[in-house]
Amino acid sequence: MIQIEPDSEIPIYTQLTNQIIEDIARGNIKPGDSLPSVRSFAADLGVNMHTVNKSYHELEKKGIIQIVPKSGAVIAKHEKVDLTTYEKLKGVMRPQIAEAIVSGMKDEEIHQLVNTIISELKDDQTNQ
Amino acid sequence: MPVSLVLSIFIILFLTIVQTVIPYLVKRTVVFGVTIPEQYIREQKLNQYRKQYSFITFIVAVLLLIGFVIWALTNQLNEEQIVIVGTFIEFGIIFISLSLYFYYHGKIKQLKQKSKWTEKLKQVKVTDLSVRTQDEMLPWYAYLLPMIITIGLIIYTVMNYNLLPENIPTHWGITGEPDAFTKKTPFSAVQMPGFLLLMQIMFVGIHVATKNSGIKLSATNAHLSKRRQLGMRKYTSWLLFFVVFAMTILFTFFQLTTIHPNVFDGTLLQLIIPFGFLVLILLSTILFAVKVGRSDKEDIVVEGDITDIDEDRYWKGGLWYFNKNDPSIFVEKRFGVGYTLNFANPIGYLIVFLPLAIIILVSFFLN
Numbered sequence: 390m391i392q393i394e395p396d397s398e399i400p401i402y403t404q405l406t407n408q409i410i411e412d413i414a415r416g417n418i419k420p421g422d423s424l425p426s427v428r429s430f431a432a433d434l435g436v437n438m439h440t441v442n443k444s445y446h447e448l449e450k451k452g453i454i455q456i457v458p459k460s461g462a463v464i465a466k467h468e469k470v471d472l473t474t475y476e477k478l479k480g481v482m483r484p485q486i487a488e489a490i491v492s493g494m495k496d497e498e499i500h501q502l503v504n505t506i507i508s509e510l511k512d513d514q515t516n517q
Numbered sequence: 518m519p520v521s522l523v524l525s526i527f528i529i530l531f532l533t534i535v536q537t538v539i540p541y542l543v544k545r546t547v548v549f550g551v552t553i554p555e556q557y558i559r560e561q562k563l564n565q566y567r568k569q570y571s572f573i574t575f576i577v578a579v580l581l582l583i584g585f586v587i588w589a590l591t592n593q594l595n596e597e598q599i600v601i602v603g604t605f606i607e608f609g610i611i612f613i614s615l616s617l618y619f620y621y622h623g624k625i626k627q628l629k630q631k632s633k634w635t636e637k638l639k640q641v642k643v644t645d646l647s648v649r650t651q652d653e654m655l656p657w658y659a660y661l662l663p664m665i666i667t668i669g670l671i672i673y674t675v676m677n678y679n680l681l682p683e684n685i686p687t688h689w690g691i692t693g694e695p696d697a698f699t700k701k702t703p704f705s706a707v708q709m710p711g712f713l714l715l716m717q718i719m720f721v722g723i724h725v726a727t728k729n730s731g732i733k734l735s736a737t738n739a740h741l742s743k744r745r746q747l748g749m750r751k752y753t754s755w756l757l758f759f760v761v762f763a764m765t766i767l768f769t770f771f772q773l774t775t776i777h778p779n780v781f782d783g784t785l786l787q788l789i790i791p792f793g794f795l796v797l798i799l800l801s802t803i804l805f806a807v808k809v810g811r812s813d814k815e816d817i818v819v820e821g822d823i824t825d826i827d828e829d830r831y832w833k834g835g836l837w838y839f840n841k842n843d844p845s846i847f848v849e850k851r852f853g854v855g856y857t858l859n860f861a862n863p864i865g866y867l868i869v870f871l872p873l874a875i876i877i878l879v880s881f882f883l884n
Contacts, residue, residue, distance in 0.1 A: 390643055390645055391645070395641075396640060418646050429731070432844045433649075433733065433734070434731070435843040435845070
């Protein structure tokens with residue numbers, strides 16, 4: 390399920406991007422599957438087509454989907470992470486982890502937190 | 518009893534039933550055009566309003582029907598008079614139920630504001646990435662079959678042009694007898710199947726627009742709303758196709774009867790046209806409304822403090838949808854079963870009104 394909060398401060402296209410990535414992580418949609426067309430996805434959510442378009446382009450830039458003419462937005466297959474993505478994720482997580490340390494979290498607690506998030510996503514997967 | 522009376526009674530009864538049961542067949546989280554969060558849909562007051570509406574609508578409509586039948590049976594009237602008064606009564610019933618609708622719409626809007634139902638909840642929008650793959654609408658090319666029949670009919674008419682009478686019928690009475698004619702010209706000869714083809718194109722347009730329109734899921738009853746939305750899409754496409762097919766048979770019958778006056782004598786078609794077609798279409802509409810209307814009526818437990826985004830601001834009077842951001846051309850009706858236009862989308866006007874405008878203009882100015 391994709392869930393959007395229109396009243397949130399986070400822009401809708403960012404929420405969409407995050408929700409789609411989570412849905413892929415959960416295994417609700419698999420590599421090789423197509424995302425709905427921009428028009429029908431926007432219609433299903435009742436949001437502007439530009440919003441969906443923006444989100445799809447963001448996903449494409451991240452290498453999560455490939456926009457193929459005629460077959461639409463196809464979810465890419467990733468056997469193992471490539472170096473640039475790794476470095477980018479590291480860069481994104483770094484301030485978050487620094488904030489966690491500053492907030493008083495112990496090393497184990499941070500490890501625990503990561504594990505919890507992973508198992509939450511996996512749990513949803515087995516529940517499907 | 519004259520045919521027109523039977524027909525009028527049937528249509529009035531149909532309207533009475535439909536108008537009476539509407540509050541019980543609409544989408545579960547909309548009451549008289551007002552969005553009510555799932556957590557509050559079992560409020561006593563809402564149920565009471567529904568009952569009052571149905572009770573008053575039913576009683577008034579039945580009284581009108583009884584009065585109409587007595588009037589029609591005690592006076593010497595011609596078919597036309599009966600049809601005209603019957604039509605007035607049909608509009609009367611719609612007017613009364615619509616007035617009641619607006620009355621309760623206002624009351625519930627006030628109640629919702631006073632009780633602050635939506636303010637305590639987080640408003641979200643949801644969808645399912647795989648919902649599109651579960652869509653079971655007929656493919657659009659199913660409509661090619663009736664269209665091929667129509668094109669065949671046009672070709673057949675052209676080939677048998679000299680068999681056509683000097684006066685071509687343009688209108689038929691309720692018994693299926695032609696009652697208005699126009700001079701025979703190459704244009705008027707194929708005018709009727711031409712209109713038929715135009716209407717078939719319009720139906721394909723409606724079908725494609727419906728297919729591209731949103732499948733709206735509800736955050737608090739994803740399962741039920743999915744069943745209702747997918748069911749409504751599937752059965753709408755069946756109903757549209759059925760109507761197109763019935764229309765094609767009806768027009769083909771009239772056209773062939775014009776070319777060969779006695780071709781259908783003694784056949785079943787001659788017996789059921791056109792009254793049988795009307796009955797069939799009205800009955801399948803009821804079947805559709807009940808099937809879709811009941812598909813999301815089930816007791817469920819709502820967890821969490823979320824609710825669907827309140828879209829009341831896009832619904833003028835709770836009946837007319839204006840949402841520039843939504844690319845949907847059709848959206849689910851708020852009072853009734855089926856679809857209504859997104860009036861903020863100009864393509865909708867094009868699909869629905871253009872073919873009708875062409876038909877009306879051509880029949881007024883070219884004849």
